[in-house]
Amino acid sequence: MGELEEPFPGSWAVAAGVVTRWELRHDFVRVFPDVYVRRGVVLDAGGVARAAAHWAKGTGVLVGRSAAALHGTRWLDPGLPAELARRGHSRPPCGIRMVKSEIDRSECCEVDGFRVTTPARTAFDIGRRLPRDEALPILDALCAATGIQARDIAEVAQHHPRARGARQLAALVPLVDGGAESPPESLTRLLLVDGGLPAPTTQLVVRDRYGVFVARLDMGWEHWRVGVEYDGAQHWTDPTQRTRDIDRLAALESLGWRIVRVDATLLYRRPHTVLDRVHAALHSQGVLMDR
Incomplete structure (x- = not known):
């Protein structure tokens, strides 16, 4: 446990002489019953998952977002409950969501000594249980972290054809x-596909006619030379980044590319504007599509 910066069972630490009861009360905070972390440590989603596993004392399997966190998935909300699967009924403490399920051993593995569902089984559960706009970003990040692909998720789904949410999962995979x-x-990307456009290629590399690297686009259609870029806040607030973006856009336009830029306001409040601009860019490149 090193410096006890991660969650640990309090009773074990006291029995092992790692901490005294006085230290446990004053220097650490309780995350779950008999699970503590050093005072001042802020747990990420992985830390919350580990704390839940310590509370279960080896009797459960981390599933869903918690399993995804231990597999290295980024951008997970640590404020959401940890997720554990157990056989039979159980009354978990606040902050842990219990799933009544028995996971086949072939769909479990160990990460840092904790029992979790395999990446593909984790994706299967997330894709069928969460709303699609919540599930897809997690599935994308899980695939990026573990290297699994859509076919791996589909293979797990084939073994559970009657699982709840199977139809949503089949459309999402x-x-x-x-x-x-x-x-x-x-x-x-989901907005574009739902808007009737072909799925764009992600991390699309653009080179000039000599093969020299020019840019890597978030997504786009190489054949039509239309790209779509999501710009976070730093693209608008950082002067250096802003200058790079201007130069980059000029280089892309000189090669005949049309770039549609998207920010949070456009994505969440004016999605129709994004679709209109993408269609306009495609039209300018001679692509005609029904809307």
């Missing part, structure tokens, strides 16, 4: 793409 580098990129 073809949209999964580990190339997305942030949740907004995933949601931008």
Whole structure:
């Protein structure tokens, strides 16, 4: 446990002489019953998952977002409950969501000594249980962290054809793409597909006619030379980044590319504007599509 910066069972630490009861009360805070962390340590989603596993004392399997966190998935909300699967009924403490389920051993593995569902089984559960706009960014990030692909998720689904949410999962799996580098990129791609456009290629590399690297686009259609970029706040507030973006856009336009830029306001409040601009860019490149 090193410096006890991660969650640990308090009773074990006291029995092992790692801390005294006085130290446990004054220098650490309780996360779950008999699970503590050093005072001042802020747990990420992985830390919350580990704390829940310590509370279960080896009797449960981390599933869903908690399993995804231990597999290295980024951008997970640590404020959401940890997720554990157990056989039979159980009354978990506040902050832990219990799933009544027995996970097949072939769909479990260990990460840092904790029992979790495999990446593919984790994706299967997330894709069928969460709303699609919540599930897709997590699935994209899980695929990026573990290297699994859509076909791996589909293979697990084949073994559970009657599982609740199977229909939603079947429609979502073809949209999964580990190339997305942030949740907004995933949601931008989902907006485009829901708007009737072909799925764009993610992390699209653009080179000039000599093969020299020019840019890497968040997503786009190389054949039509139309790209879509999601710009976070730093693209507008950092003067150096802003200058780079201007130069980059000029280089792309000189090669015949049309770039549609998206920010949080456009994505979440004016999605129709994004679709209008993408269609206009495609039209300017000679692409005609029904809307």
